[in-house]
Every structure is written in C-alpha cells, then in structure tokens.
Amino acid sequence: MGLLRKGFTEGIAGMMLDHDLDEQAITETDRSISATRLSPAIAATIPRHVPILIHSMNTSKPTHMKKFLEAQGFSVTRIRYAALQKVDFDQWLDDVRDNFEEQ
Numbered sequence: 040m041g042l043l044r045k046g047f048t049e050g051i052a053g054m055m056l057d058h059d060l061d062e063q064a065i066t067e068t069d070r071s072i073s074a075t076r077l078s079p080a081i082a083a084t085i086p087r088h089v090p091i092l093i094h095s096m097n098t099s100k101p102t103h104m105k106k107f108l109e110a111q112g113f114s115v116t117r118i119r120y121a122a123l124q125k126v127d128f129d130q131w132l133d134d135v136r137d138n139f140e141e142q
Contacts, residue, residue, distance in 0.1 A: 043080040052142065053135030054081070054091045056104070057120070078107050087112040088141070090134040094120045 042048070056077070081091075091113050095101045098119070105117045116131050 043077075043084045046084065048084050048086075050142070051085060051089055052139035053131070054085065054089060056091060056093045056101075057095045078104050081108065081113075082111040085113075088138055089113070090131060090138060091115045092128075092131045093117045094123055096120050 091108060093101045093105055093115060096119055101117055105115045108115045114134070116127075118127050
C-alpha cells in the first residue's frame, strides 16, 4: 500500500494479492490493510495492462475484489490458494512475462 501511495509503480509487470492481509499483521499499520482497501489504490495507480492474480483462501471477499478490478479494466485471475496448481500459476506468469517484455 505504501508503494502505491508513493507512486512506486513503474516497472510492475504483475501483481499477486491475498485478500486477508489484515489477519497476517506484523505491525499495527498492517492491521488496517486488506485487499478490499487496496483495490482502489491499485485502480488509481497501476496501469490496466498489469495482470493480477488473487490467490486468497477467503471464499467471498476476493470475488468482489475481482469484480471491482475487472470493472476498472484489469485482467484478473482468481484461484483459491489451495486450488492453485503450477499450470495455473505458469499461465498467469506467462502473461506477466509478456507484459514485462512489452514495456
């Protein structure tokens, strides 16, 4: 979130998101962060060509996050972490590599 706020977005070729960041808090600031709060910051700062992978175990909130980001023009892949297979990750990573090479 801090990187997005400071505008350090140049060169980002892909984003992986876990919705429930607040449940893995290390600092007090971390407790206020979840991907739901991060989505508007992504939409305001990240170029639309950056592919996004949401890999959260949360069963409901990532679906809303995906819909929000897709409505903003992003390509979003949503796969629960427990179901994420190497072939799925490799396919998303190919999109990231293509995006990186185009920049």
